[in-house]
Amino acid sequence: MSQYDLIVIGSGPGGYVAAIRAAQLGLKTACVEGRETLGGTCLNIGCIPSKALLHASHQLHEAEHNFAKMGLKGKSPSVDWKQMLAYKDDVIGQNTKGIEFLFKKNKIHWLKGWGSIPEAGKVKVGDTTYDAKSIIVATGSEPSSIPGVEIDEKIVVSSTGALELPKVPKKMVVIGAGVIGLEMGSVYARLGTEVHVVEYLDTITPTMDAEVSKQFQKLLTKQGLSFTLGAAVQGVEALKTKAKVAYKLRKDDSDHEIDADVVLVATGRKPFTDGLGLDALGVEMNRGQIRTDAQWRTNVPGIYAIGDCIAGPMLAHKAEDEGMACAEVIAGKHGHVNYGVIPSVIYTHPEVASVGATEQELKEAGRAYKVGKFSFMGNGRAKAVFAGDGFVKILADKDTDRILGAHIIGPMAGDLIHEICVAMEFGASAEDLALTCHAHPTFSEAVREAALACGDGAIHM
Template structure:
């Protein structure tokens, strides 16, 4: 029986970051992981492999659409799907291997297997039982489906199956107009698939700023994705090679069908806590299956904590990382804090979409007086040179104090540009602070400055 200060169950972004931080703070730490590799969903079957495929297909699009205009002449590249998947797998291996190296460097024990908590202070992995003063549950989430829709990961797939299809489908139906469906739908559209997105609501990405969401849909439609909104999927009938999707339009209750080679079910995710024994321990669980915690990530059972997708809040890898660090620091006697008002979100399509803080809709609902600064990437020299003029930066600031309340970007490198705003918001900056900060020319970041100028006397290049 091994004795530890902390045992972390799960090695995803929340779990491995928490384990490393615990070890850095002098706590004897172990991490339980049943997969053959570390890194959880994100590194193995989520964030990292999907970004590899997004990058590869974006390069394909550049070659097909823009190379000739830049004077790069030649035959358009053909797609070797097996090689593209091999590139994706190599990317996964490099990243998961990196986590294993970090565990060794920080003297963290990897307890290989699936963990269970028979009682507070104990974790069983296989036939072995280990003790720990503190146990952190970081077991993440799993794809959720619709009633009556069976995922076989061959014809009807979750994001997991969509990352390793045997061949590129001629027709793909994506159920759900959220981030995962749009990212992977974009991948297969660039590879030549006919992609149709069916969304229950009347808009895609419903939590996004409405103006950005509308522009986003227009740009994706321009790229060839088709959208059926306000539609409720009734069933998916699959054979070994095909599927038929039946849906009803909510506006008139009319029923329709679509044929597909592959159906991607991307209707969200749910916490994964199966097999931990939490119910027997009396750990409180919400109606949505999330582990209930206090502000210090403690459950109602002493010595047991939970972070990441397993608890309330947005299911984002970086949110889990922040919680993992904060939980570790709290256990070590420090006084950490996670600012949930400054957690960015990103959609890694082309163009990218990012946001932080509040949307216009949220500010209006709260009765908050605000001003808007907006700047189009068509006014940005670097964006025009790089065929990336679609989209804009929108900055929202308090009408009286000028303090930044939120930012929403659709355009090139939006996922990187948003962090200037995150840092500014963390320090309580005003839009004028961004406007008066020198930005290198020519860079995409100048569009952020112009949006900040638009909150005042107006942008220069518009």
């Protein structure tokens, strides 16, 4: 078959979800992917493998620090790094094969190879050109670096290289205190690496609520990570077995240098659109991103774009939502994404999660608001599992009590945030959450207590 209703270029979370939804809606669908496996960056070299290593290293931490407290006595486990990487690879394989199964189930054709768009309505893969009534560009993003830093994926690595180092380094410098840097930094710190984070700004996770960010840094420091903030990296010199990182402190313009066995460059990601032929087609771009309208259409009829290669947060679930909505638009339905209710999560321990407005944003907007806050130290389940650090913080409109945002640092924060997402999607008030019965003992009771704190006050604090 060389003619399709829809061809999706890229099989990451945005691309494969778009393809499946389109097929469910009756469209003849194909998906272009040049990797040997489906799933894009997320499943192959991003979200999924990093969570596997976070899980494994957290189990080591529990064995070393908490097992004895629970009466589980014995020699602490040793780290078999090769086996841990094999476990990580097995997790990747299970997930990517799962997507391949879903493609077969939904009769989606996998066009193997790298795709380009020679003209509207046509997609070229290898030597074959296919016709498509509609095309979705879902090519995702790739790691970005900074001037003076060249990534070789051996000594100076991106997140990709950090997932497959030949051995656990004694010392690692992480450039950038964002999600990727702190997650991977946590993995190696638990495995015994001395981890030092160098960040240009004066705070870690700068887009998050300031109170959460401050508490997060304290907890990570307690876990052994060290931080140099307000530092501009000038360059990295990669030697045979180590590297030297030169940086300048912005507060006094002083020069400094630090050695490392491995340098992880975690300074963000940039859209990946190389080789698509978008320039020749005249597709409008905006600072490397594909410009789209509210229904993910580009300025070229029949060509759409979603995920990391367009504006908005580079999050897998944002791409998934756009994939479903875009497929629905193409099928003649009314696809929609509520960009005001897209959560973000950092999968360290404790986890950090947020949705909606931060307190800083509400202040800048002049919005009258109130804060309901509850510490996990007041949560019986959290104390029972040595997870009392952190808190739930709910921001609600001062007059209407409508929930405007929430920020959680603590156990299972990435799961707890979704209760608040659902509430916000339905325009709920903090009182609505406070009046909803929550099972005891659960971590979710901390969410209810924070909601109660927006009113007359929490019960257990």
